[in-house]
Amino acid sequence: MEKKGGFMGWLDKRLAVDSLWKVMMSEYYLPKNINFLWSFGVLTMLVFVILVISGIFVLMYYKPDSHMAFDSVNKTIMMDVAYGWVFRHVHAVAASIMFLVLFVHMGRGIYYGSYKAPREVVWVTGFILFVLMAATAFTGYLLPWGQMSYWAAQTITTLFSKIPFIGPDLVIWIRGNYIVEDATLTRFFALHVTLLPALILVFTAVHLYAVRIVGSNNEDGIPMTKEEKKEKGIPFWPVFMSKEYFVMSVFLLFFFYLVFFNYNFAMDPINFQPADYLQTPPHIYPEWYFLAFYEVLRGFFFSEALGLIAFVLSMFIPLFLPWLDTSPYPYVSGKHRPMFKVIWWIFVADFVALTILGKLPPTGLFAWIGFVTSIIYFIFFIALPIIAAIEKKKVATGGGR
């Protein structure tokens, strides 16, 4: 290839930006049989950029001090800083919407079998990103120092006290106090604005790199070589991105509708009371995106230990999907796996049910429904190896494909 001169030519000699651009963008070919759900990867990037920019602006006026935090958010940023309210609402809504986008992104990955060989690394790095996002959301949620965020921090840090032997000391170490106090606020602040976003950036890079190596999956789950994709596929840049611009535009319409007209969905009224460590609100619940896991925690209402084990398991069991699902079908997509399709939809319905139940008081009938839905959550993961075994038999007898 003839080298172009100018600044880009100069840079290419030193940083090989041409090759990098080809691998990452212009010669990364996507199959044609993918639908709009594949756009949610780019949407996570978009939301992350929005979070970083709005976060930097909110950060300029935020005071990480237990005496000043509440007012710095609810008075200074919301009332005094010109357009401070925009950045606060953008940041809060984006944090919430990030999880909607992530759930769709992960759900799409599961349905179409995008976690299966050879995409295990894509799945694992994606899962690590999810955990990092959850940690970032949790540490960020404490910062406004409202009642709900305070008690969320109090209960979630108390979870660590259940670890055998070191638990109680560990909680005091994490909090830097016997209760959630100033020390907890400042260290959560530090993690929220430095370490966690930096780790997210690193893992995003690895995640994207891994996708570029193995290529994107597709609706039918047909394995394609790089050469086949080059012939039949479309380049990520500029062709696929042109479709992404449309999806991003629609998403941003929805996003800014929420920011300007419906920002309250992401904010609990109780969080507009300053944190009071001697008064728990009558009902406490996490933000909507953690409700399902929270419901699994209290679903086993009769046994604390079971609830805790189930909670930890519910968070981390998706990590092992590539090894739970050992189906030998050449088409990995759920589209061509009838049994998988059924349990996937049960799983999605159950996740929605858990999310709704998480917000309801944990008494009477709700407690029992919560117990049943918590168990159904795990059925998906238990069923996968069984379905894979049945499919194996089918393949052996000439069925399947």
Added chain:
Amino acid sequence: MAEEKVSRRDFLLYAMGGWAAVGLGGVLYAMYKTWEPLPEVKAAGVVKFDLSKVKPGQMKVVQWRGKPVFVLRLTPEMKKCSNRVIKNEYVVVVGICTHLGCIPNWEPDRQIFKCPCHGGEYDACGVNTFGPPPRPLDIPPFKIEGNTIVLGEAGPEYEKMMKG
């Protein structure tokens, strides 16, 4: 050349690795200590409270180490608490749900402590009767000086209670 397995270069590498491990250990230890509570927090100290200020049937909250301590004075009609009662009429417990650390509310009409978070219930003695809490409300270390209770110091009454 078998006897020359550990060359001068290997030795230097091992020495450097070992020394680096010592340094890393020191860094990790410093990081660990950095997150420990500050001395002023650790010295959160001892709280004294005059028990006779609580009327029969009344529940008062005393703050100790940033935690609420419930002091409930039982009336003769109320449930008897074997081995969880001080001076035969005071229930003194840390007001933090043993499940996940919320603060239960005293419901005088039902005479229970009810945790708002996950519906756990404790009777007037602080013993868990319903829901996820795994154990009764904790009893803070205390010492009795006449009518005054000293929270944060373990006296003979406390030792006896913990044993029995």
